[in-house]
Amino acid sequence: MAVIIEVLNKQxxxxxxxxxxxxxxxxxRAYNNDLILYDKHVSPHHAELVLGGDGRWQLVDxxxxxxxxxxxxxxxxxxxxxxxGQLCWLGEQALRIYDEHHPVPAALPYNNIEQRLRRFGHxxxxxxxxxxxxxxxxxxxxxxxxxxxxxxxxxxxxxLPLLMLGLSLWPALLAIWAKINQxxxxxxxxxxxxxxxxxxxECWQALMTVLNFSLNGAAAVVxxxxxxxxxxxxxxxxxxxxxxxxxxxxKKVALASGLGLLLxxxxxxxxxxxxxxxxxxxxxxxxxxxxxxxxxxxxxxxxFSKDSDELFRQADEARExxxxx
Amino acid sequence: MRLQTFYCALLSVLLLLYSAQGRADSAEQLFARFEPALLxxxxxERASGAKAAIGTGFVLENPALVVTNYHVVSEAVLAPxxxxxxxxxxxxxxxxxxxxxxxxxxxxxxxxxxxRAPHPFQIQLTKPVQxxxxxxxxxxxxxxxxxxxxxxxxxxxxxxxxxxxxTGSVNSGMSGGPAVDVNxxxxxxxxxxxxxxxxxxxxADALQQLLLRYQQEGQSKDLRADIERQxxxxxxxxYSEMLKAxxxxxxxxxxxxxxxxxxxxxxxxxxxxxxxxxxxxxxxAFCSQSEEIFLSxxxxxxxVEMQFEWLEGKDLHPLQFFSLYEQNIARANADNQALKEDVxxxxxxxxxxxxxxxxxxxMIYCVRAYRAYAGLYDVLYLAASLDHQQQGLIxxxxxxxxxxxxxxxxxxxxSGAVSWQ
Numbered sequence: 001m002a003v004i005i006e007v008l009n010k011q012x013x014x015x016x017x018x019x020x021x022x023x024x025x026x027x028x029r030a031y032n033n034d035l036i037l038y039d040k041h042v043s044p045h046h047a048e049l050v051l052g053g054d055g056r057w058q059l060v061d062x063x064x065x066x067x068x069x070x071x072x073x074x075x076x077x078x079x080x081x082x083x084x085g086q087l088c089w090l091g092e093q094a095l096r097i098y099d100e101h102h103p104v105p106a107a108l109p110y111n112n113i114e115q116r117l118r119r120f121g122h123x124x125x126x127x128x129x130x131x132x133x134x135x136x137x138x139x140x141x142x143x144x145x146x147x148x149x150x151x152x153x154x155x156x157x158x159x160l161p162l163l164m165l166g167l168s169l170w171p172a173l174l175a176i177w178a179k180i181n182q183x184x185x186x187x188x189x190x191x192x193x194x195x196x197x198x199x200x201x202e203c204w205q206a207l208m209t210v211l212n213f214s215l216n217g218a219a220a221v222v223x224x225x226x227x228x229x230x231x232x233x234x235x236x237x238x239x240x241x242x243x244x245x246x247x248x249x250x251k252k253v254a255l256a257s258g259l260g261l262l263l264x265x266x267x268x269x270x271x272x273x274x275x276x277x278x279x280x281x282x283x284x285x286x287x288x289x290x291x292x293x294x295x296x297x298x299x300x301x302x303x304f305s306k307d308s309d310e311l312f313r314q315a316d317e318a319r320e321x322x323x324x325x
Numbered sequence: 326m327r328l329q330t331f332y333c334a335l336l337s338v339l340l341l342l343y344s345a346q347g348r349a350d351s352a353e354q355l356f357a358r359f360e361p362a363l364l365x366x367x368x369x370e371r372a373s374g375a376k377a378a379i380g381t382g383f384v385l386e387n388p389a390l391v392v393t394n395y396h397v398v399s400e401a402v403l404a405p406x407x408x409x410x411x412x413x414x415x416x417x418x419x420x421x422x423x424x425x426x427x428x429x430x431x432x433x434x435x436x437x438x439x440x441r442a443p444h445p446f447q448i449q450l451t452k453p454v455q456x457x458x459x460x461x462x463x464x465x466x467x468x469x470x471x472x473x474x475x476x477x478x479x480x481x482x483x484x485x486x487x488x489x490x491x492t493g494s495v496n497s498g499m500s501g502g503p504a505v506d507v508n509x510x511x512x513x514x515x516x517x518x519x520x521x522x523x524x525x526x527x528x529a530d531a532l533q534q535l536l537l538r539y540q541q542e543g544q545s546k547d548l549r550a551d552i553e554r555q556x557x558x559x560x561x562x563x564y565s566e567m568l569k570a571x572x573x574x575x576x577x578x579x580x581x582x583x584x585x586x587x588x589x590x591x592x593x594x595x596x597x598x599x600x601x602x603x604x605x606x607x608x609x610a611f612c613s614q615s616e617e618i619f620l621s622x623x624x625x626x627x628x629v630e631m632q633f634e635w636l637e638g639k640d641l642h643p644l645q646f647f648s649l650y651e652q653n654i655a656r657a658n659a660d661n662q663a664l665k666e667d668v669x670x671x672x673x674x675x676x677x678x679x680x681x682x683x684x685x686x687x688m689i690y691c692v693r694a695y696r697a698y699a700g701l702y703d704v705l706y707l708a709a710s711l712d713h714q715q716q717g718l719i720x721x722x723x724x725x726x727x728x729x730x731x732x733x734x735x736x737x738x739x740s741g742a743v744s745w746q
Binding site: 142143144216217279280281282283284285286287288289290291294296298299300301303304305307308309310311312314315316318319323 | 643644645647648650651654655657658659663664665666668669670671672673674675676677678679680681685687688689690691692693694695696699702705707709711712714717729732733736737740
């Protein structure tokens with residue numbers, strides 16, 4: 001009966017897989033072994049796998065220097081029968097032994113989501129996204145610095161590649177992480193995903209700016225903006241982790257949500273902590289845009305002065321409240 | 326004949342000498358006579374016994390009270406549990422003082438004392454003539470009582486609160502000291518300095534009014550309530566004068582804005598029109614009644630400020646123009662000093678408003694209430710016109726220490742005065 005030997009690394013990931021049909025298999029570092037190992041703590045002729053009379057494979061230690069062990073880490077003193085799938089160690093070299101009838105899990109269907117996410121790695125899409133982000137960045141430079149100041153423009157333009165490089169750091173990090181864990185790096189899909197998410201965030205921000213002006217700086221717009229940003233961050237992280245990590249979907253979503261919420265809560269916490277110090281400064285919405293961007297109906301002067309009267313009432317109420325020191 | 330001429334000449338020389346001698350004597354004599362009636366007023370922190378503030382006070386003949394500035398004794402008025410008052414006279418004697426009445430608008434306080442001076446001061450209600458020599462007395466920087474000769478130069482023109490313009494040094498510590506004419510009669514009370522021989526005095530008639538009120542009403546039962554009443558009455562008087570005036574308007578870019586609407590509101594202006602490097606042309610006009618009422622160390626009130634900005638960015642895209650435009654209304658704040666112990670946080674509203682004439686503006690209106698004085702508020706208003714793609718008119722005012730009715734009336738008058746196409 002044939003035997004399958006998996007050579008494992010320190011993290012118990014399979015690095016080699018061999019199938020033998022002979023009844024006696026010599027294991028060790030010497031070149032005349034059937035399976036040649038290269039861990040330096042393995043003896044030249046370390047152990048043997050022998051097919052027993054009962055059809056079970058037995059591991060026999062050949063008086064090796066560092067000994068042999070079977071799961072759960074018991075030192076081998078005599079020939080020991082192995083279960084199919086049992087782990088054993090020659091010195092520190094881990095092996096897993098299967099007989100050929102050992103059941104294997106059913107084939108996994110293509111993961112739909114994963115397939116779709118990988119499409120973000122299409123070079124054309126990435127080029128398109130990069131162009132969009134550059135255009136957006138140029139637009140905001142143009143808005144903020146209309147002076148025909150050559151120096152300032154060229155300095156800002158030189159910063160653009162740096163900005164793109166900065167944005168690529170996160171996908172690079174994910175790719176390296178995946179590679180360390182012996183998965184596909186998938187750098188391009190991660191890059192595409194990150195750029196797409198940043199582009200979406202910029203669009204969301206632009207939408208919120210118009211909405212903020214149209215709704216006169218309503219608190220709801222601020223909340224909507226924050227919630228949208230957080231949702232986008234969580235979505236991006238979930239997609240990133242989907243491609244980079246080999247953990248269950250539930251764990252990926254939980255990890256992404258936790259990290260995303262933490263990032264956005266940090267902003268909220270900062271504003272809550274420092275809000276009180278600034279409260280002598282009047283807080284108002286100063287957004288101004290051309291009137292075409294105002295999607296709401298303007299109020300009349302009478303309504304405005306009526307609302308002003310309400311402010312006096314609110315100030316009187318605040319006056320009644322005890323002062324917090 | 327020759328002898329007669331000689332005697333005449335001798336006589337005139339002697340007369341000249343005598344008169345010069347006489348004038349020099351009078352300043353010295355004045356100081357010697359009145360020095361015992363001058364007191365250093367000290368605010369002591371009860372816990373440490375250390376001086377928190379010092380000023381000068383003077384003893385009046387009738388009634389026998391001490392006069393000083395409200396701002397010298399404000400801590401003892403507002404926090405009597407923490408501060409107490411003490412005087413130090415020329416004989417280095419100390420004694421207790423008690424505040425009887427205050428006038429925050431004219432920065433005066435009446436104080437009772439057991440100390441009696443041999444030559445107390447009298448009030449002179451007739452104003453000196455322009456250019457007359459007057460003497461300011463006081464104890465600058467705790468260096469000892471001094472006499473500063475100077476000139477009476479009429480009333481300060483551009484202040485709603487009456488002040489004598491005194492050409493002579495009034496230094497800190499001299500606050501609350503008297504300014505006397507050559508006869509030693511009080512024509513004013515030292516109150517402030519604008520540096521370089523430019524001093525301000527509260528006129529004697531303001532002191533006389535406080536004395537009359539005290540003689541009618543007696544010692545104040547609640548100084549804080551008095552202050553509140555005075556603030557309400559003062560803002561009422563100032564704004565009714567402003568509101569009933571016919572506001573002069575001036576052309577200002579795309580619109581019209583008020584100019585110096587009453588005597589005590591002064592306007593200034595600046596622009597960057599001749600600078601080519603700025604993308605936005607900006608013209609600013611700034612009007613104010615900048616004299617303020619002292620309420621406590623970090624709390625002032627009584628100012629009015631109006632500001633107008635006309636912006637134009639001919640070479641800019643409307644989006645570019647508006648992104649710069651909005652930065653111009655980002656930082657508005659009250660122009661009086663206050664701590665959060667004194668006022669509530671600003672409550673604001675911000676909306677796009679369509680005016681009856683059809684024009685649009687983003688308007689911001691903020692209100693904060695005075696914690697210690699009911700019915701008084703600071704108000705801030707900002708409006709930015711939205712009817713042009715590359716031009717904008719910002720109108721802005723802040724009022725400090727006004728009632729809701731005053732604020733409403735001012736708002737109406739102001740909105741009616743500012744216009745643009």
